[in-house]
Amino acid sequence: MVSWQVALAWAIVTPLMLLAISPFLDGLARKIRARLHSRVGPPLTQGYLDLVKLAGKTDVTPTANALTNFLPFLALGSAVTAGVFLPISDFAPLAFAGDLVVVLYLLGLSTVAVVLGGAASGNPFGFLGAARELQLLLFVEPVLAFALFVLAVKSGTFRLSEIVVWHAQNGYTLSTVLAGISAFSAMLPYFGKLPFDLAEAEQELMGGVLLEQASWRLALYRWTFFVKWFIVTWLFCELFLPVIAPFPFNLLLLLVKVVVVFSIASVLETLLARLRLDHARAFFIHVAFFVLFALAFALIGA
Amino acid sequence: MEAENLMKAILLAGFVLALGVVVTALTAGQRTITRVLGTFFAVLSSIILLYAGIGLIVWGTTTTLVLTEVPAIKTRLTLQADMLSGLFLSLIAILSVPAALHSYAYLEHPHYRQEHLIRYYPMFLLFILAMVGVVVAYDLLTFLVFWELMTLASYVLVAYERQKPENLRAALKYFILTHLGALCLLVAAVILWVQGGSFEFQTVFATIEKLAKTRPMLLHGIFALLFIGFATKAALFPFGDWLPDAHPAAPSPISAILSGVMIKLGIYGFLRFFIWLLPTAAFPFAYYWSYVFGIFGVVSAILGGAAATVTYDAKVLLAYSSIAQSGFITLGIGAGMFLFKQDLQLANIAIAGAFFHIVGDALVKALLFLNAGSVLYATGSRRFADLGGLLESMPETAGTAFIGSMAIAGFPPLTAFVSKWLILQALLFSKSIPVTFSGVGMLLASIFSILYSVKFFSSCFLVKPMRPEKLEVPLTMRLSQLLLALLIIAVGLFPGLVLEGLSWIISDASMFGGAGQELAEVWQWAWVQPFTGSFSPLVVVGMFLVVLAFVAIAVGTERQPRKVPIWLGGELVKPEQLGGHPQGVPLREELLQRAYPRAPVPRWRPPSWFVKLLDPEAWMYRPVISGGEWISDLLRRAHTGVPHLYIAWQIVGAVIIALIVWLMFRS
Incomplete structure (x- = not known):
């Protein structure tokens, strides 16, 4: 067990670091896409510059009330809070026996806050995007959850840091590999990028849930997406690519893993076209059966 | 000393309620006086009941009162309140206050003004009295009498708005289906009486023990009858088919009570007969029946959730959601009954999750039904197509509905998160493949x-352009919602406190006896620790505040937003044409099918029998009705009005009876 001072320091430093690091991923993704398009592309700091620019704009909105002002904070707050419970290899000061479930629910809460923000704008395009996001959530969240359940069942605990330790010590098995593939495919919709950016879908819905958001609210929603990219990739990297290392190295290793996995996802984003909702649904129903087989394998010990 | 006082308190509350029934019935012509008196009696009895309920749990006492002895059936009619009764007494008390406050203004809506109050307040108080009677009854006869009284009172309340034929139909369906359930209970009670000789729960206990050793098949039959009886009340699929019809018909405060407490009394029946009254010899039976509990729980949770997702009506949505939550609770109980032999700690976690879900869902569902009632009061509709954009018109209702929706969705730090986590924990680590897969089903239902x-939240309050008019409901209605919302936040933030009390109740059951001590250190104040390690919702809230502080600094000071009309890409659309279709995709059927024709890929379609199975009204309710009509038609044909024929019937009957008597005493 870590002392409460460490836990407190972690609880204050981690949100700051998450908020500070995550916009870098946006610059990275745009750079990769530009290079694949044979363009020079924006600088790697473009995510930060966008946030600063957006926060300084005039707030132009059809609806401004307590809820629409609160929802961006809820979205960003729950995403960052989910990040605080994640482990860095086996180091997780705020870990407890059910942190896997809390992380899943906090990621869901973040999505739901964005959805409600889109619905609250009163714009039919925003509502369409919100409805799509919710329908996608129905198929994506179970897949990610089942993939994590495979590891939980194999290691006999819901505690993320113990799962990481178990996975690092016992290595891959059939069920964990299957679960890892499923978790990777479920990770892409969490990014809200192609091929699953159904909620924004700029070409069809003009931004969907984000259509009526402007100024600091748009900045906070964008920032929420950046943080969510980071922590979903973090979750995937720690659980399915586990390496146990002493302190400074595990942090560096985590950053390297996150950048690599996120780059792969960005390449996929550039290569693939947007799926229609029914195609996405069919895709995830198949992945769900896949991961349920993985769970069955895990239960019989494979 | 305390125990006697508590029984006196329960009797006093019952007396207050009975007095309230009489008084409100006498004054029913005067609307204002009746509303004040009805609310007064309900609140007064609730305070007394809350004292009794909390006292029973905290002091851990059991208090008994023998009403009278009926020598003919060798039964003493007994009232007994133990810790399990205490929990449900507290729930009844906590929920009847907001319901009474809400109905105070709700019944003055022009829509309801034409209905006479004699069919509301006396029945409302009688309903509460009957529920109190059900949880303190300690013999099958008293239990069934109060059970029927409860059904009867709630039937009148469901049919309150009797001008609409669909309400009468819904009430009749409720009446018939719950009576089928009650019939099963009655048959089970009679079998137990025949086998044991008495209706008292003590004798029932001994009878079950005897039957478990000698006639296991008969005991399984009894359990099946009891299960069907209670599952009808607990609204499990398919027995709970009355619920989605009855809720839209009933006035909203009544829906709150129906869904908050009354269907939980079906769960009370499960707990009382399958766990509390079970002797050690019958524990293997609990193990067998846990499969039934698990299957019905998972199926109800998934089907209820799926049905709620595709409905167009606020109260129907909440009714289906009640079925789903009932399924969660049943699943938790089933997991507890399955695991108690292998892993007592896990079993305790499962059953604690089920208990916590009973408390949390009672509060949340009552709140959401009151919200739906407020929306109905303000707009006159509960269909999602007519609602929307109410956030700025009724901010307090919307705020409480937001808390309720987030709580029922299971987001930390509110109530349903803890219970779902506990049940999921027990299911996943049970080391049994079917049980783990029921956890998969439970996650899907979540x-x-x-x-x-x-x-529910976005269709009622968001989605459309905000309405300009002020529609906020009267003070008492807002107060009732606020009360429940605060309770939800309190229970959500301090789950450990509630779970500690619940664990006392659980260790009172013989099946989980001694587990309370084993887990004594597990439930700590404001903390939950299923295996090791702890969780406090306060941590989540604290984290959230830290993030808020950082972000607020980053975003800077408040700026005045500039209001603009909704942007539609330059299309000229009138504001009233805006707003999403409740299904989510506007004009999906009409346009999208043609715009994006489906690719000719082979698709799996569920078999037709499965689709038919999903409509219990068609295969369960209508055969009952047509069967009843057939029987009454047969009876009618015998009564032709010709005296000769009657005499002939009498002779035939006498011969048959003589034959039976001769056969019985032949030897």
Whole structure:
């Protein structure tokens, strides 16, 4: 067990670091896409510059009330809070026996806050995007959850840091590999990028849930997406690519893993076209059966 | 000393309620006086009941009162309140206050003004009295009498708005289906009486023990009858088919009580007969029946959640959600009954999750039904197509509905999160493949609950352009919602406190006896620790505040937003034409089918029998009705009005009876 001072320091430093690091991923993704398009592309700091620019704009909105002002904070707050419970290899000061479930629910809460923000704008395009996001959530969240359940069942605990330790010590098995593939495919919709950016879908819905958001609210929603990219990739990297290392190295290793996995996802984003909702649904129903087989394998010990 | 006082308190509350029934019935012509008196009696009895309920749990006492002895059936009619009764007494007390406050203004809506109050307040108080009677009854006869009284009173309340034929139909369906359930209970009670000789729960206990050793098949039969009887009240699929019809018909405060407490009394029946009254010899039976509990729980949770996600009516949505939550609770109980032999700690976690879900869901569902009632009061509709854009018109109702929706979706730090986590923990680590896969089903149902709660909130209050007019409901209605919302936040933030009390109740059951001591250190104040390690919702809230502080600094000071009309890409659309279709995709059937024709890929379609199975009204309710009509038609044909024929019937009957008597005493 870590002392409460460490836990407190972690609880204050981690949100700051998450908020500070995550916009870098946006610059990275745009750079990769530009290079694949044979363009020079924006600088790697473009995510930060966008946030600063957006926060300084005039707030132009059809609806401004307590809820629409609160929802961006809820979205960003729950995403960052989910990040605080994640482990860095086996180091997780705020870990407890059910942190896997809390992380899943906090990621869901973040999505739901964005959805409600889109619905609250009163714009039919925003509502369409919100409805799509919710329908996608129905198929994506179970897949990610089942993939994590495979590891939980194999290691006999819901505690993320113990799962990481178990996975690092016992290595891959059939069920964990299957679960890892499923978790990777479920990770892409969490990014809200192609091929699953159904909620924004700029070409069809003009931004969907984000259509009526402007100024600091748009900045906070964008920032929420950046943080969510980071922590979903973090979750995937720690659980399915586990390496146990002493302190400074595990942090560096985590950053390297996150950048690599996120780059792969960005390449996929550039290569693939947007799926229609029914195609996405069919895709995830198949992945769900896949991961349920993985769970069955895990239960019989494979 | 305390125990006697508590029984006196329960009797006093019953007396207050009975007095209230008489008084409100006498004054029913005067609307204002009746409303004040009805609310007064309900609140007064609730305070007394709350004292009794909390006292029973905290002091851990059992208090008994023998009403009278009926020598003919060798039964003493007994009232006994133990810790399990205490929990349900507290729930009844906590929920009847907001319901009474809400109905105070709700019944003055022009829509309801034409209905006479004699069919509301006396029945409302009688309903509460009957529920109190059900949880303190300690012999099958008293239990069944109060059970029927409860059904009867709630039937009148469901049919309150009797001008509409669909309400009468819904009430009749409720009446018939719950009576089928009650019939099963009655048959089970009679079998137990024949086998044991008495209706008292003590004798029932001994009878079950005897039957478990000698006639296991008969005991399984009894359990099946009891299960069907209680599952009808607990609204499990398919027995709970009355619920989605009855809720839209009933006035909203009544829906709150129906869904908050009354269907939980079906769960009370499960707990009382399958766990509390079970002797050690019958524990293997609990193990067998846990499969039934698990299957019905998972199926109800998934089907209820899916049905709630695709409905167009606020109260129907909440009714289906009640079925789903009932399924969660049943699943938790089933997991507890399955695991108690292998892993007592896990079993305790499962059953604690089920108990916590009873408390949390009672509060949340009552709140959401009151919200739906407020929306109905303000707009005159509960269909999602007519609602929307109410956030700025009724901010307090919307705020409480937001808390309720987030709570039922299971987001930390509110109530349903803890219970779902506990049940999931027990299911996943049970080391049994079917049980783990029921955890998979439960997770799917949880995602459905996120979906329909978001749908409920956004379809009622968001989605369309905000309405300019002020529609906020009167003070008493807002007060009742606020009360429940605060309770939800309190229970959500301090789950450990509630779970500690619940664990006392659980260790009172013989099946989980001694587990309370084993887990004594597990439930700590404001903390939950299923295996090791702890969780406090306060941590989540604290984290959230830290993030808020950082972000607020980053975003800077408040700026005045510039209001603009909704942007539609330059299309000229009138504001009233805006707003989403409740299904989510506007004009999906009409346009999208042609715009994007489906690719000719082979698709799996569920078999037709499965689709038919999903409509219990068609295969369960209508055969009952047509069967009843057939029988009454047969009886009618015998009564032709010709005296000769009657005499002939009498002779035939006498011959048959003589034959039976001769056969019986032949030897």
